[in-house]
């Protein structure tokens with residue numbers, strides 16, 4: 001039997017017994033304490049630092065010792081060796097401070113989780129906006145009144161109901177050649193099992209729910225008007241569920257939660273890796289998401305005052321990895337050349353097969369995938385924005401750790417995807433964090449005084465509150481402002497000789513201090529460093545190059561309209577995004593943020609079955625481009641690392657950088 005040890009977490013006071021060998025971070029999670037991580041536990045982010053207290057703690061009856069943890073690993077030692085200033089400022093020594101993702105429990109310990117390592121509940125910014133949706137659900141209800149069987153007409157219950165339905169559905173009149181005759185209707189087995197009882201109890205007056213005018217999935221006593229459905233967007237970080245009335249289209253509840261798979265890996269690649277490396281990896285990932293979906297469903301049903309069994313259909317979208325894990329399909333081939341998904345087509349499957357607690361006869365519809373890294377969430381974005389029904393050329397961008405891009409109009413659509421890395425979401429940036437309370441979300445720098453102003457999530461006023469880190473939107477702001485104020489040049493290098501105490505040489509090179517230690521809740525200055533700027537340059541160059549490749553392949557100079565989808569797109573300042581060359585040049589009032597377009601698309605597909613058929617046919621004709629195979633990719637990537645770009649003119653934001661000069665290096669990369 002595995003040994004157990006006591007662990008106490010401060011300041012929360014959470015405590016319990018955990019198995020020997022478990023990491024402190026995992027143990028804390030089991031005890032309900034979330035510790036930050038944005039490196040998938042790779043010992044590189046340092047967000048999970050904890051302090052190990054030593055001594056006898058009578059209150060808990062334990063003797064806490066540093067030796068009760070596994071020794072400091074090479075990776076941990078390397079992390080701390082890169083941060084002597086942090087250790088000095090805090091007065092910590094290695095051994096006392098540990099990376100909680102690396103150290104394993106071998107005895108009793110009392111652990112202090114400092115403010116900066118505490119995981120906050122992320123501010124979930126996935127909301128469904130109001131949209132006009134034509135209501136044509138896949139589930140329809142029909143009232144059927146039958147005469148009870150007797151010895152003269154001993155017809156079986158199902159056949160009796162099907163014949164009754166033929167009349168209710170208008171099949172007899174044969175007005176619609178596509179509708180089946182009664183003998184072509186089917187009944188779900190689970191529904192059949194309770195049919196006889198329901199019919200008799202209801203005295204042969206029932207409301208029948210028919211899926212796609214083909215299959216009976218529910219029989220309810222008497223006259224019932226409403227049916228319910230749920231649309232779900234499974235993001236790598238956040239899962240959002242919208243409960244809707246299938247008759248009226250009304251949204252009754254919206255619930256969201258962090259994706260529980262985060263504990264197995266921050267991004268899709270690390271989750272694929274987890275599934276490959278652990279025999280039960282896929283099962284764990286699959287069960288985790290199914291449990292969260294059931295939880296969200298229960299919460300939504302409760303707030304809408306309905307039972308979960310009244311939910312008759314669920315439409316799900318997610319990137320290809322989320323799609324595969326949900327369907328319990330191994331995602332390994334998504335991450336290996338030639339990068340093919342198990343299926344492109346949309347999938348219909350019974351809820352009970354996935355263990356989802358809607359009506360067991362209910363259907364789960366999963367939208368089609370387009371490529372290994374262009375998934376069902378992109379299909380949903382297309383459903384919501386309909387570039388395939390436009391004359392103008394629209395560029396749709398969904399930015400996350402991976403960016404998916406669709407360009408085109410009713411004649412032609414092209415797509416690609418590119419890893420942008422986690423920098424745009426706040427990871428791999430020294431003080432980067434998610435959009436949670438305490439995160440700086442906006443930054444402005446005065447170009448004369450070089451002094452900043454900033455706004456913190458949860459504060460109404462600028463320059464108030466205590467900062468803990470910088471989230472994605474402020475990272476874009478900071479880099480754009482450093483460039484606009486002339487603190488960094490177009491190649492992202494800090495300029496020398498500027499007189500401001502905020503510009504200084506830090507541990508990892510030049511940096512600009514946005515918030516002084518006394519303005520923060522972590523007691524340390526929060527700077528943007530040269531390395532942070534570099535991370536953003538790489539991310540934005542990847543995104544821009546992907547957009548430019550699609551434009552070029554379509555014979556276009558610039559798009560007529562840019563649509564930024566996803567939470568990140570909604571909160572970035574579009575002018576600043578263009579100023580650093582994150583998005584191609586375009587009229588600024590033609591750049592739109594549409595929020596969670598994938599969630600909107602899922603809702604539309606839930607409420608309108610024709611849209612499902614439409615997206616199935618649209619995705620089949622989208623042309624896919626793999627960026628690494630593009631011969632110009634490397635050169636274009638190099639050109640795109642400059643702000644806003646080494647050679648592209650960017651006329652719409654040129655007035656913000658009046659002294660811009662042509663970069664002589666450009667000619668080396670251009671043909």
Ligand code: FES
Pocket residue numbers: 036037038039040041042043044045046047048049099100101102
């Ligand atoms: S260093 Fe531990 S989670 Fe990143």
